[in-house]
Amino acid sequence: MNMPSWTDPKLGTMKRAGLWLVEVVGEGNVFTKEDVKQAFPGVSQADRRVRDLRDHGWQIDTNREDASLGANEQRFVKQGEPVWEPGKGTRPGTSITQTRRREVLARDGHFCRSCGIAPGEIYDGTYEAAQIDIARRAVRQQDGSTSTELVSECNRCRVGGRGTVADLGSLLSRAAGLSGLDRTMLLGWMEQGHRDFSAAETFWADYRALPEESRAKVREALKLVAE
Known part of the structure; x- marks a missing residue:
């Protein structure tokens, strides 16, 4: 199916915004709120309609997801549902208040x-x-x-x-x-909201993160202590 033009005034703003991202911005590229305003002059809440695309599987990152972006920048990472096609893009919005x-x-x-x-x-x-x-x-x-x-x-x-x-x-x-013992232990952690790791468990986590050359030195050191 051929994609309609993002400039088609008969389409809703969210559909036009999706087409604008695909046809003008392109995946992987950065755009700003000012770019959106210039693309949709006089259109109320055009930037919000861009955000609504996330509810349809579109990945649009801000500086909360991508630290390299400025405060007013967004990156069009990946296209989601083709909201401009018949029967698509009709799911009710799920914005979080x-x-x-x-x-x-x-x-x-x-x-x-x-x-x-x-x-x-x-x-x-x-x-x-x-x-x-x-x-x-x-x-x-x-x-x-x-x-x-x-x-x-x-x-x-x-x-x-x-x-x-x-x-x-x-x-x-x-x-x-x-087992009953495991259930009791887990419920205790859940009620406290955290669990305390033993010295051996924290040591194991640190050991696993080492390169193999350093892991070998740790193993040898423990063997010497155990002898």
Whole structure:
């Protein structure tokens, strides 16, 4: 099917915005809010219609996902559903209100549920501070259906986790097979909201991150201590 022109006034603003990104901006390229205003002069909330494309699988990054972008810049990363085709782009919008955003952040403890980093903390080995926002996560239920739920994630994990589907049904099935001791231990961690790692567990995590030459030295050192 041939794509219509993004300048066709008979199309809705969101459809025209999608076509403008494909035909004018191009995947991988950067655009600004001013570019949107110039492309759609006199059109109310044109920038919002661009954001609405994310609800249809379009990846449009801001500086929250891509630290190389300026405050007013966005990057058109990947096209999603061709919203200009008949029957497409009709899904109701799922914009997250500021009130709902605050509720989810408070519920999740104001830190990234994927990696545990808090807002403003610096990522290891970088000068980049984490920003926490709300991500939509697909969750597979016990009956096989998939729903979309909201979770707090940092800018890195939101980008890396796109397309991830959490398997709640599998987790619940595994929960039924746990021993009484394991269930008690897990419930304790859940009630506290964290778990304490033993010295051996934290040592193991640090050891695994070493290059093989250094791992060999650690193994030899432990053997000498054990003898």
